[in-house]
Amino acid sequence: xxxxxxxxxxxxxxxxxxxxxxxxxxxxxxxxxxxxxxxxxxxxxxxxxxxxxxxxxxxxxxxxxxxxxxxxxxxxxxxxxxxxxxxxxxxxxxxxxxxxxxxxxxx
Amino acid sequence: xxxxxxxxxxxxxxxxxxxxxxxxxxxxxxxxxxxxxxxxxxxxxxxxxxxxxxxxxxxxxxxxxxxxxxxxxxxxxxxxxxxxxxxxxxxxxxxxxxxxxxxxxxxxxxxxxxxxxxxxxxxxxxxxxxxxxxxxxxxxxxxxxxxxxxxxxxxxxxxxxxxxxxxxxxxxxxxxxxxxxxxxxxxxxxxxxxxxxxxxxxxxxxxxxxxxxxxxxxxxxxxxxxxxxxxxxxxxxxxxxxxxxxxxxxxxxxxxxxxxxxxxxxxxxxxxxxxxxxxxxxxxxxxxxxxxxxxxxxxxxxxxxxxxxxxxxxxxxxxxxxxxxxxxxxxxxxxxxxxxxxxxxxxxxxxxxxxxxxxxxxxxxxxxxxxxxxxxxxxxxxxxxxxxxxxxxxxxxxxxxxxxxxxxxxxxxxxxxxxxxxxxxxxxxxxxxxxxxxxxxxxxxxxxxxxxxxxxxxxxxxxxxxxxxxxxx
Numbered sequence: 221x222x223x224x225x226x227x228x229x230x231x232x233x234x235x236x237x238x239x240x241x242x243x244x245x246x247x248x249x250x251x252x253x254x255x256x257x258x259x260x261x262x263x264x265x266x267x268x269x270x271x272x273x274x275x276x277x278x279x280x281x282x283x284x285x286x287x288x289x290x291x292x293x294x295x296x297x298x299x300x301x302x303x304x305x306x307x308x309x310x311x312x313x314x315x316x317x318x319x320x321x322x323x324x325x326x327x
Numbered sequence: 328x329x330x331x332x333x334x335x336x337x338x339x340x341x342x343x344x345x346x347x348x349x350x351x352x353x354x355x356x357x358x359x360x361x362x363x364x365x366x367x368x369x370x371x372x373x374x375x376x377x378x379x380x381x382x383x384x385x386x387x388x389x390x391x392x393x394x395x396x397x398x399x400x401x402x403x404x405x406x407x408x409x410x411x412x413x414x415x416x417x418x419x420x421x422x423x424x425x426x427x428x429x430x431x432x433x434x435x436x437x438x439x440x441x442x443x444x445x446x447x448x449x450x451x452x453x454x455x456x457x458x459x460x461x462x463x464x465x466x467x468x469x470x471x472x473x474x475x476x477x478x479x480x481x482x483x484x485x486x487x488x489x490x491x492x493x494x495x496x497x498x499x500x501x502x503x504x505x506x507x508x509x510x511x512x513x514x515x516x517x518x519x520x521x522x523x524x525x526x527x528x529x530x531x532x533x534x535x536x537x538x539x540x541x542x543x544x545x546x547x548x549x550x551x552x553x554x555x556x557x558x559x560x561x562x563x564x565x566x567x568x569x570x571x572x573x574x575x576x577x578x579x580x581x582x583x584x585x586x587x588x589x590x591x592x593x594x595x596x597x598x599x600x601x602x603x604x605x606x607x608x609x610x611x612x613x614x615x616x617x618x619x620x621x622x623x624x625x626x627x628x629x630x631x632x633x634x635x636x637x638x639x640x641x642x643x644x645x646x647x648x649x650x651x652x653x654x655x656x657x658x659x660x661x662x663x664x665x666x667x668x669x670x671x672x673x674x675x676x677x678x679x680x681x682x683x684x685x686x687x688x689x690x691x692x693x694x695x696x697x698x699x700x701x702x703x704x705x706x707x708x709x710x711x712x713x714x715x716x717x718x719x720x721x722x723x724x725x726x727x728x729x730x731x732x733x734x735x736x737x738x739x740x741x742x743x744x745x746x747x748x749x750x751x752x753x754x755x756x757x758x759x760x761x762x763x764x765x766x767x768x769x770x771x772x773x774x775x776x777x778x779x780x781x782x783x784x785x786x787x788x789x790x791x792x793x794x795x796x797x798x799x800x
Binding site for chain 2: 227228229230231233234235237238239243244246247248249250251252258261263264265266267268269270271274279297298299300302306309310313314318319320321322323324326327
């Protein structure tokens with residue numbers, strides 16, 4: 221049996237599917253975090269509480285008037301109600317006067 | 328986690344995600360699927376879970392904080408966009424079998440086993456077994472944000488080695504995968520749990536699914552290829568690729584699909600899983616859920632329900648340790664442990680007049696652990712230093728009449744909120760006295776059931792076959 225007979229000939233289609241999301245621009249960044257309010261979003265895993273303590277302390281040293289919406293106030297962003305929680309975040313952040321967010325922990 | 332950052336960016340809030348070193352490649356791939364190819368992250372050096380307080384402080388101060396500041400202020404560099412891709416109906420390879428397989432493996436379109444070439448004729452044979460439009464979108468699935476279509480179901484069904492008549496089952500599986508309740512976006516998470524597919528109804532016999540001895544063993548075409556289809560669809564359409572978006576620490580090979588022994592269930596007057604899940608008796612259905620692992624209760628002994636079910640209760644407890652956080656903690660009331668029991672065990676239990684609901688009630692009473700141990704596991708596995716079931720009950724986040732009937736730390740509390748949270752399926756060797764218990768992955772792979780729409784095949788347009796085609800001269 222020659223190779224051609226053994227291998228056959230096939231015209232195969234792409235097994236994936238079209239991506240349906242559009243590329244979007246990031247939110248505008250401020251020049252400085254002076255006087256800004258930063259929300260700390262946490263999935264309650266991997267010592268995010270300890271990490272946020274250090275970040276908060278270091279950012280306070282560097283930026284005058286910076287304030288925080290703490291992870292306790294936000295709640296777990298990775299619990300049973302993740303979809304609803306994330307969907308509601310923008311309105312909650314706006315109501316709380318937040319300017320930027322730090323999200324943890326991918327690990 | 329990046330999903331929350333993306334939602335914030337969309338609403339006008341600058342974000343910086345915190346990503347551990349080993350997850351950077353996942354972040355790069357995931358952000359493209361979210362539509363933000365330059366979504367920024369700050370690095371957590373190593374893994375925070377194993378660092379001393381001093382090490383953690385040093386790493387966060389010296390590396391993470393400067394990157395957070397850079398991410399939240401000033402201009403950011405453009406990120407890599409998604410690579411140019413073929414169109415859905417593009418032929419991506421022409422040639423022989425071995426070269427075709429190598430082509431698919433190199434592009435990460437295959438699981439490493441030989442695939443059945445997805446040619447036009449073979450795809451159309453699958454499409455003839457559904458009345459639905461090939462372009463119909465069943466859902467958009469993360470992490471890649473790709474459209475799950477009837478066409479893509481057929482292509483991946485061909486590749487998996489399924490028979491065309493399995494197509495209605497595959498469509499139902501894609502619908503289940505796309506159901507938000509299941510949480511497909513979590514399929515690449517750390518535990519690496521693998522989905523178990525359970526079939527019910529007339530389709531089981533019609534398509535030749537094994538539902539007796541060796542039901543979880545490969546070697547039965549319907550069970551094996553439908554199980555393989557699931558993993559290929561997760562790879563090619565949802566977009567879970569190992570070392571990128573699939574971050575299973577260990578992972579598993581895909582599980583072969585199983586089926587319940589509906590005859591055995593009916594003979595003892597119980598209802599099948601499909602009815603437990605809200606469908607009519609006689610409907611053909613697929614049920615999916617992700618399980619973190621499981622264990623065998625081999626050759627149980629006993630002539631009464633209580634004796635037999637004590638084995639199961641013990642096994643359900645032993646397969647639920649860190650997963651307890653899906654009852655309280657990371658999830659609330661989202662744990663759905665599964666027990667498979669053989670027909671002879673089910674018959675023996677039913678002979679004492681017990682229904683399936685009685686079985687679940689008994690398991691609810693027996694699959695319990697001391698409250699202090701429940702709280703200890705939550706403390707160990709969530710990283711939160713203090714857990715109190717009574718405090719949770721006072722807050723109203725868990726049922727007080729289940730978890731806070733007293734303050735006694737030695738009181739026994741159930742691993743699930745209510746009896747119906749246990750799933751019981753009758754399958755396996757009819758003559759063996761065994762069971763199999765699965766640990767469940769909670770809301771990150773929640774059980775979902777879909778009805779299989781069986782329809783008569785429509786004529787396949789030519790060419791009717793391509794299996795004997797030769798290379799052009």
